[in-house]
Amino acid sequence: MSGAPEPDDLFARPGLRRAAPKGGFPVPEMLGQVAYEVVHDELMLDGVSRMNLATFCTTWVDDQARRLMNESLDKNIVDKDEYPQTAELEQRCVRMVADLWHAPAPMSTPGTSTTGSSEAAMLGGLAAKFRWRKNGGAGVPNFVCGPVQVCWEKFARYFDVEIRQIPLRGDRFTMHPDDVADHVDQNTIMVVPTFGQTFTGLFEDVAGVSAALDEVESRTGMDIPIHVDAASGGFLAPFCAPDLVWDFRLPRVKSINASGHKTGLAPLGAGWAIWREPADLPEELIFNVDYLGVSMATFNLNFSRPGGQAITQYYDFIRLGHTGYRRVQAEIYRVSQHLAAELTGLGYFEMIHDADPRHGITAVSWRLKDLDAGFNLYDLSDRLRTRGWLIAAYPLPANRGDETIMRAVLRHGFSVDMVDLLIADVARSIDQLRKNPMSRPLTRREAGGFTHSATAAVPVKPAAEAAP
Numbered sequence: 001m002s003g004a005p006e007p008d009d010l011f012a013r014p015g016l017r018r019a020a021p022k023g024g025f026p027v028p029e030m031l032g033q034v035a036y037e038v039v040h041d042e043l044m045l046d047g048v049s050r051m052n053l054a055t056f057c058t059t060w061v062d063d064q065a066r067r068l069m070n071e072s073l074d075k076n077i078v079d080k081d082e083y084p085q086t087a088e089l090e091q092r093c094v095r096m097v098a099d100l101w102h103a104p105a106p107m108s109t110p111g112t113s114t115t116g117s118s119e120a121a122m123l124g125g126l127a128a129k130f131r132w133r134k135n136g137g138a139g140v141p142n143f144v145c146g147p148v149q150v151c152w153e154k155f156a157r158y159f160d161v162e163i164r165q166i167p168l169r170g171d172r173f174t175m176h177p178d179d180v181a182d183h184v185d186q187n188t189i190m191v192v193p194t195f196g197q198t199f200t201g202l203f204e205d206v207a208g209v210s211a212a213l214d215e216v217e218s219r220t221g222m223d224i225p226i227h228v229d230a231a232s233g234g235f236l237a238p239f240c241a242p243d244l245v246w247d248f249r250l251p252r253v254k255s256i257n258a259s260g261h262k263t264g265l266a267p268l269g270a271g272w273a274i275w276r277e278p279a280d281l282p283e284e285l286i287f288n289v290d291y292l293g294v295s296m297a298t299f300n301l302n303f304s305r306p307g308g309q310a311i312t313q314y315y316d317f318i319r320l321g322h323t324g325y326r327r328v329q330a331e332i333y334r335v336s337q338h339l340a341a342e343l344t345g346l347g348y349f350e351m352i353h354d355a356d357p358r359h360g361i362t363a364v365s366w367r368l369k370d371l372d373a374g375f376n377l378y379d380l381s382d383r384l385r386t387r388g389w390l391i392a393a394y395p396l397p398a399n400r401g402d403e404t405i406m407r408a409v410l411r412h413g414f415s416v417d418m419v420d421l422l423i424a425d426v427a428r429s430i431d432q433l434r435k436n437p438m439s440r441p442l443t444r445r446e447a448g449g450f451t452h453s454a455t456a457a458v459p460v461k462p463a464a465e466a467a468p
């Protein structure tokens, strides 16, 4: 031991005097405080989540929710026997969501929490595949959809199901019910309308698709079920557009997924998969675990999962209730509509979705009115990033890939005042771009990059996500 005392200041300690370990398993240990500072400081380079208008996910939660998350850090939701009350709260949520979506018998509807809509979508898709097979399906199963979130591409690839995406036609952004009949056959395990499209925020016409499938059935006898991907719309329409019929009120809808961590207002890691009635969830998908001496059905892709998300979702449900959700969601629609009006007022943009609760989610999407505006949306997105705003610009899917759109998803915690600050930055950015053009429009190839959307090959410059 040399006589020199260990330095007291964190930044003079060995762990912070050299670069953080980046590859290869680190050999030396360091003080918890030092390691914390290394990690904490590095994360300062991340964007500010509440200014990330590319994400759909919860970026603001209240103090009680934080406390409950903290208190349940150590609870594994799969241990039903050890944490029976966590299991109970999850079951209560399932019944509440089933009731919200008008399941015929919400007290006995099968459903589960998941890590998000992706897992819930896989489960809905798998149930459809097993039902199809049980009904004598043979050959290569397929499912039909419009422009979907990437989870459906994943479902198709991971579980060997053909994905049949109906191309956009005319000036529509959503799947046209009239096109559905041409894409289904006896191997179609389900049609998947998206209730809150990732590209535009628009609702697809679930009732229209259902009517189209009724017509197919009356003509051919094929009874094709619907799974609704209500990742973002499932906790909006029930409160702000209650007359819109998209859920289990339509007998053809056999299962629905939604993200609790999007408009459900729960912290990240919460999703819901709900079936219409027990017969719609094939037994092959069910595994039983111990629960207070009896066995309890589970159907998840994961085994261990954190319990806090379902616990906190239950807190949200009882804290806000129908009244509170309506108030919160209506306020976000109001703020989103303010954004749409202000963007329109700038004169350069045409709204695709202006946050009308009957047409879509609490988001605004827009395109340039005039392609010779003197700037493009990728440059605008880039420019806004210098002020910390993360707003995605990306091409439309499939056969409309030459068109660029921009989308801002507004969430609980975004205020009118923030919209005004954003609009001032948009106006300033446009001004600068028109004076100093940054680039000619990027071709799709140059744009490169990565998207969460299934069909669009390429968004683009902003690392901001096209969909969360």
Ligand SMILES: *Cc1c(COP(=O)(O)O)cnc(C)c1O
Binding pocket: 056, 115, 116, 117, 118, 119, 121, 149, 151, 194, 195, 196, 197, 198, 229, 230, 231, 232, 259, 271, 467, 468
């Ligand atoms: C976000 C989203 C998903 C994926 O949900 P996660 O909760 O992120 O797994 C699927 N479909 C749609 C329409 C979405 O918006």
